[in-house]
Amino acid sequence: MLEKKSISKEFTYSFEDPFFSPFEIQMGPQHPSTHGVLKLNLVLEGEKIVDLEPVVGFLHRGVEKLAENLNYAQVLPLTDRLDYISAMNNNTGYALCVERLLGIEPPPRGKYLRTMVCELARIASHLLWLATHALDIGAMTVFLYCFREREIILNFFEKICGARLTVSYPRIGGVRLDVEEEVLEEIYNFIPYMYAKIEEYEGLLSENRIWLDRTIGIGVISGEEALAYGLTGPSLRGSGIAYDIRKHFPYDAYPEVEFEVPVGKNGDTYDRYWVRLQEMRQSLKIVKQCIEKLPEGPVCAELSPDLDMPLFKRAFKAEAIGPVTLIAFLNEGMELVPKGELYSAVEGAKGELGFYLVSDGTGRPYRLHIRAPSFIHISALKRLACGHFIADLIAIIGTLDIVMGECDR
Amino acid sequence: MRRDPKYLIFKDLFGGLLITLKTFFRKPVTVQYPKERVTIFPSFRGRHALVRDPETGEAKCVACLKCVQVCPSRCIEVKFEVNPETGARKMLEYKLEALRCIYCGYCEEVCPVGAIVLTEWFEYSSRDRAGLIFDKEKLLKNWDEFIAKYPDKLYTNKFWNLKGIPEILKPAPKREGIWVKVKE
Numbered sequence: 001m002l003e004k005k006s007i008s009k010e011f012t013y014s015f016e017d018p019f020f021s022p023f024e025i026q027m028g029p030q031h032p033s034t035h036g037v038l039k040l041n042l043v044l045e046g047e048k049i050v051d052l053e054p055v056v057g058f059l060h061r062g063v064e065k066l067a068e069n070l071n072y073a074q075v076l077p078l079t080d081r082l083d084y085i086s087a088m089n090n091n092t093g094y095a096l097c098v099e100r101l102l103g104i105e106p107p108p109r110g111k112y113l114r115t116m117v118c119e120l121a122r123i124a125s126h127l128l129w130l131a132t133h134a135l136d137i138g139a140m141t142v143f144l145y146c147f148r149e150r151e152i153i154l155n156f157f158e159k160i161c162g163a164r165l166t167v168s169y170p171r172i173g174g175v176r177l178d179v180e181e182e183v184l185e186e187i188y189n190f191i192p193y194m195y196a197k198i199e200e201y202e203g204l205l206s207e208n209r210i211w212l213d214r215t216i217g218i219g220v221i222s223g224e225e226a227l228a229y230g231l232t233g234p235s236l237r238g239s240g241i242a243y244d245i246r247k248h249f250p251y252d253a254y255p256e257v258e259f260e261v262p263v264g265k266n267g268d269t270y271d272r273y274w275v276r277l278q279e280m281r282q283s284l285k286i287v288k289q290c291i292e293k294l295p296e297g298p299v300c301a302e303l304s305p306d307l308d309m310p311l312f313k314r315a316f317k318a319e320a321i322g323p324v325t326l327i328a329f330l331n332e333g334m335e336l337v338p339k340g341e342l343y344s345a346v347e348g349a350k351g352e353l354g355f356y357l358v359s360d361g362t363g364r365p366y367r368l369h370i371r372a373p374s375f376i377h378i379s380a381l382k383r384l385a386c387g388h389f390i391a392d393l394i395a396i397i398g399t400l401d402i403v404m405g406e407c408d409r
Numbered sequence: 410m411r412r413d414p415k416y417l418i419f420k421d422l423f424g425g426l427l428i429t430l431k432t433f434f435r436k437p438v439t440v441q442y443p444k445e446r447v448t449i450f451p452s453f454r455g456r457h458a459l460v461r462d463p464e465t466g467e468a469k470c471v472a473c474l475k476c477v478q479v480c481p482s483r484c485i486e487v488k489f490e491v492n493p494e495t496g497a498r499k500m501l502e503y504k505l506e507a508l509r510c511i512y513c514g515y516c517e518e519v520c521p522v523g524a525i526v527l528t529e530w531f532e533y534s535s536r537d538r539a540g541l542i543f544d545k546e547k548l549l550k551n552w553d554e555f556i557a558k559y560p561d562k563l564y565t566n567k568f569w570n571l572k573g574i575p576e577i578l579k580p581a582p583k584r585e586g587i588w589v590k591v592k593e
Binding site: 070073074075076077078080109141145148151155158159161162163166168175176177178180200203204205207208209298299300301302304306307308 | 415416420421422424425428429432438449450452453454475478479480481511512513514515518519527567568571572573574575577578
């Protein structure tokens with residue numbers, strides 16, 4: 001009935017063992033280190049975790065269902081609320097998906113601006129990850145330092161588009177506004193400052209004996225196993241597999257900029273930390289190249305649909321209202337939106353952020369599925385945490401970089 | 410690693426403490442909020458307002474209902490009447506629920522005349538829900554409160570000018586940009 005289970009290679013337990021007294025405990029959903037409303041049902045033997053079951057869904061808002069009742073442009077602000085600490089990546093991912101469906105190509109300046117803000121958002125996301133991860137493990141100083149720099153990036157977003165977190169800055173066919181020259185200059189001057197600050201974080205953590213003790217050998221996962229669990233992003237690259245959508249399936253201005261994909265070796269918490277810090281450096285490199293190469297011209301494609309695009313094909317011809325709006329959609333003989341389905345993915349800050357879109361030819365998605373990396377990473381939590389102490393579980397939750405807004409959608 | 414001489418002389422810990430010591434002598438970045446204020450940059454998406462036309466003293470809204478149509482959270486309601494002779498619309502009532510608003514700025518972007526705007530005013534919490542459901546008078550009052558503290562003579566918003574967007578995508582009055590005279 002109750003068989004001997006092998007959770008990890010080193011640690012086995014049996015319910016028939018007279019000395020085995022499992023202790024069940026529920027961690028979360030209001031625990032400060034679960035990064036949101038994640039609940040974990042733990043089975044402990046002493047302080048060791050023998051079984052773990054994540055319970056998700058506390059932050060479910062039904063974004064996918066809401067999207068079915070809104071037109072393509074109106075869905076975009078909803079994607080801000082998925083991974084709310086790197087909203088630019090979500091917006092770009094969704095906009096790119098709809099662009100591929102409609103066959104629109106953004107102008108080069110729009111592409112470069114989108115790439116630039118995406119990389120800034122990636123830095124902001126990694127900074128918040130480093131801050132909370134270090135705080136969980138016990139390094140309070142790093143938390144304060146990271147928030148100091150993140151504030152500067154959020155100020156850039158405020159200057160660019162008027163919002164700090166829920167930006168809604170990219171739009172289908174480019175971006176909504178051009179960036180002023182002064183702001184670009186400020187971002188350019190921020191890059192050397194940020195390099196120095198990353199040195200500071202590394203000085204505080206990378207050789208610190210407490211940090212090393214808490215991270216090396218914790219949550220080890222091999223490359224093949226990480227692939228089998230569907231891990232993407234820095235969590236996969238920490239295990240030694242250089243899979244990056246920016247390199248493998250380039251979008252926007254990524255084919256035109258130079259950057260490297262940092263890859264770890266051991267697949268433990270320390271390697272994932274190292275990969276993310278290196279990624280921040282690479283992101284700064286991309287931002288610098290984007291500002292240097294930024295072409296002139298419009299930031300939005302002329303064929304881009306209006307924000308108030310109609311839900312159904314209208315009867316009147318384009319000549320009747322003049323060439324003001326919706327050229328692509330009102331010409332006679334053209335479909336409002338092509339029918340079909342497609343999957344399009346971008347490299348979000350957490351991993352592969354995919355949008356699977358089914359179009360039935362009307363102005364709103366028939367079905368929109370979001371492949372959220374956080375949701376898939378949580379499924380690997382049991383594999384990573386079993387056999388470790390409960391104190392290490394905090395480090396393992398932190399290292400996966402989970403955002404519950406994205407996981408529960 | 411533990412036999413490493415660097416480990417024995419606590420180089421890692423003292424190196425980290427040196428960094429914190431350097432920061433100790435830097436200027437603090439903390440803003441003591443009620444006494445000090447952070448800078449709010451132009452076109453921050455804050456409290457809603459209906460722009461009062463300086464010539465007529467009424468709202469600039471032409472009741473085209475584009476904002477109602479575009480709002481993703483459907484928080485705007487507009488009532489209007491049509492003049493049977495000229496066919497011109499007149500806005501009678503404008504109800505906006507700030508509690509439902511998600512501050513995407515789509516309404517100010519599609520508005521052809523620059524009538525609705527998200528001002529840079531960010532301190533507008535309320536103790537009850539009714540205080541955050543704005544009607545026409547409240548929205549016009551929001552605008553008056555905002556321009557009373559506005560330093561410049563002319564007000565414009567980034568979403569009224571739409572820099573870098575092709576002309577064909579902008580509504581006709583927005584192609585040259587909209588500027589409102591707020592002070593003499």
